[in-house]
Amino acid sequence: MLSLIRAVIGRDLRLAMRRQADIVAATFFFIIVVSLFPLGVGPEPEQLRRMAPGVLWVAALLATMLSLPRLFADDHRDGTLEQLALAPQPLALIVLGKVIAHWLFAGLPLVLLAPVLGIQFDLAEDALAVLTLSLLIGTPALSGIGAIGAALTLGVRGGGVLLSLLVLPLYIPVLIFGAGAVDATVTGLGAQAHLSLLGALALGGVFFAPWPTAAALRVALE
Amino acid sequence: MLEASNLECVRGERRLFAGVSFRLAAGEMLALQGRNGSGKTSLLRMLCGLTPAASGEIRWCGRPIARLGEEFRSALCFLGHQNAIKEELTPLENLLATARLAQEALDEEAALAALELVGLLGREDLACRYLSQGQKRRAALARLVHEKRALWVLDEPYVALDRAAIDLVAGLVGAHLQRGGLAVLTTHQAVAVSAGSVRELTLGDDAASQQRL
Numbered sequence: 293m294l295s296l297i298r299a300v301i302g303r304d305l306r307l308a309m310r311r312q313a314d315i316v317a318a319t320f321f322f323i324i325v326v327s328l329f330p331l332g333v334g335p336e337p338e339q340l341r342r343m344a345p346g347v348l349w350v351a352a353l354l355a356t357m358l359s360l361p362r363l364f365a366d367d368h369r370d371g372t373l374e375q376l377a378l379a380p381q382p383l384a385l386i387v388l389g390k391v392i393a394h395w396l397f398a399g400l401p402l403v404l405l406a407p408v409l410g411i412q413f414d415l416a417e418d419a420l421a422v423l424t425l426s427l428l429i430g431t432p433a434l435s436g437i438g439a440i441g442a443a444l445t446l447g448v449r450g451g452g453v454l455l456s457l458l459v460l461p462l463y464i465p466v467l468i469f470g471a472g473a474v475d476a477t478v479t480g481l482g483a484q485a486h487l488s489l490l491g492a493l494a495l496g497g498v499f500f501a502p503w504p505t506a507a508a509l510r511v512a513l514e
Numbered sequence: 515m516l517e518a519s520n521l522e523c524v525r526g527e528r529r530l531f532a533g534v535s536f537r538l539a540a541g542e543m544l545a546l547q548g549r550n551g552s553g554k555t556s557l558l559r560m561l562c563g564l565t566p567a568a569s570g571e572i573r574w575c576g577r578p579i580a581r582l583g584e585e586f587r588s589a590l591c592f593l594g595h596q597n598a599i600k601e602e603l604t605p606l607e608n609l610l611a612t613a614r615l616a617q618e619a620l621d622e623e624a625a626l627a628a629l630e631l632v633g634l635l636g637r638e639d640l641a642c643r644y645l646s647q648g649q650k651r652r653a654a655l656a657r658l659v660h661e662k663r664a665l666w667v668l669d670e671p672y673v674a675l676d677r678a679a680i681d682l683v684a685g686l687v688g689a690h691l692q693r694g695g696l697a698v699l700t701t702h703q704a705v706a707v708s709a710g711s712v713r714e715l716t717l718g719d720d721a722a723s724q725q726r727l
Contacts, residue, residue, distance in 0.1 A: 299614040303600075306611075310602035310641075371596025378562055379615060380588035386615075514565050 296381050300389025301396070307366075308397040314359060319401045322355035326409045337414040344413035345423060345474035352402045352427060353463050356434045359398040360459070361452045363390065363442040364509065377513055383506035387443075391435050391498060391505075399431030419474055422483045426473040429490045430466050436497030437462050443508035466493055515540055516561070516665060516696055521570035523556045530556055531717050534570070538698070540664075541691050541710045546700040552718030554700040555595060558669050561698060562592045574665075591663045595670060597654035601643035605634050605653040608642060612657050620660060628659035632682065647674045655679075658686050666690060668699040680705055 308315060329347045330340055367373040376386050406427050410420045441459035445451035473486035515538060522532040530553030538544055546554045559565040561572060563579050563586065572579050579586045599608045606625055613620035629638050632652040642650055651674045658666070666687070672680045684705045687697050691710025 296615070296617060299611070299617075303611045303615070306607070307600060307602055369596075370600065371594050371598035372600065374564060374592065374594055374596075375598045375612070376615065377564065378587050378590060378592050379617075380584050381617070382584070 293381070293385060296379075296385055297389040297392070300386050301393045304390055304393035305396060308393070314362065315397050315401065318355045318358045318398060319405065321358055322351050322402055323405065323409065325351040325354065327412060330412050340413040341415060341419075341478065344410060344415050344419075345426075345471040347413070348406055348409065348423060348427070349430075349467050349471045352406075352431065353434065353460065353467060355402060356398055356431070356438060357456055357459065359394065360438045360442045361445075361455055363394055363439060364446050364512075365442075365451075368446055368512070373509065374513060377510060383509060384502040387439060387502040387505045387509070388498070391432075391439050391502065394439070395432050395435040399427075399435055403427045403431060415474075416478070419477050422477040422487075423474045426470045426483070426487060426490060429487060429494050430470040433466050433490070433494040433497035434463060436494075436499075436501035437466075439505045440501050440508065443505045443512065446509065446512040466490065466497075469493065515575055516698075517573040517576075518561070519571050519573075521557065521560060521572070522568040523553050523560065524568040525553075525556065529568075532569075534715070534717070536713065536715055538696050538713070540694040540696060543687065543691055543697040543699070543707060543710055543712045545712055545714050546698065546717065547702070547714060548700075548717035554717055555669055557717065558592075558594075558667050558698065558700060562590060562667055563587070589664045590667065591658070591661050591665065592667045593654060593658070593669065593671060597650050599642050599650060599654050602641055604639050604641055605629055605645070605656065606638040608653060609656055613660075618660075624660055625656075628656045629653075631659050632656045633679070648676060648679065651675055652679055655683055655686075658683070658690075661690075664695050666695065666697040666699070668697065670700055670702075672701055672703055672705060684708070 326348055329343065333339060333343065364373060367376065377383055379386065403424060406424045407420050410423055415423065438459050441455050444458065445455045448454060469486045469490045473483040473490065476486055477483045517537045519535045521534040523530040534557065536544060546557060548554050556565060560567050574582055574586050603611065606629060609625045609628060610620060626638065629635055632655055634649065634652055634656065637645065637649065642653060645653065655671065671683050675683065684707050688708030688710065690697060691707065
């Protein structure tokens, strides 16, 4: 079981490495969106500090959306998705592998960049640490929930827009608790409650999402 | 081993075929024929369990395949219209990745031997997007060389292949039948298979079965 998940992760990471343009594009999108805000809003430190968590989290949601449509579309087009669906193991396990791989090349870069980008917003050290931690806990949920939307819109014309309409509302809880964790740190309330809820969302997203995703994929393959 | 009874296929508002039944025992091959759009690919996808039949039942070793699930899929090797190879990966990586995903032990030596047999040695470390259509098909067919699963379902395996490669695939299917395997394949070409007995089934030859619902 674990070897299957490892095989899927290995394959997807290798494929991602062969077309790095996708990863680089999503990462630069994140950097640029986040950097535009201080330029547009003006250099008042107090205002920037208040905006920072929301801006970084919204940019992370949008950057994740960029890479979601291709999560299953390539496999669908070249026929490998049929092979995965016909593998003796449950399709949900394969989906779990793909979700983990998606997080590794789409979510993890955002987490690593967040502390650097947070400096632009004059965030204090502890707020930066909580921001990074909240992204580290929260981005797996984005990959998991996004996989359901990607599977549901597979093969639909203009699926990218539909995918955003479908998935972004589902991201709202992650956004609220993720950005809220940083706010709570800044105001001195402590981020533990927010981070715990975020952790629950991530666990739910990563470990329950593969089943509806697998069901949606089977419908798409009919 | 494989038994289909009274299968019906409905696509949209059109019935492609109805009342299709056949039995296939070990060492037998079913050659599906029929003009374009007669439902050959749909029938193959039904046999794999990818598409549910509108009515009728498919049994493997006497039990419905829907209920067998994983047990049936571990005896099935499906090669569809699309090659199911990744353009970014080399033929060797594709072969190894397919084997790993199928949880089969395939070492690099065996994979290279398979690629040599299908005539891709020397191209094994070239990304598949640089290969010709026929070479891509060969790369996809390379997994049949070491395939030991009992039921092969092949959709137009000879498309884009040259004469030598067609004979090679026919030889692989023949060896598979000789081992007691089963094969179902669609083709527009009459290709002799060395061993095993071949049954033929032609879809959509009577106009009555194809009608608007």
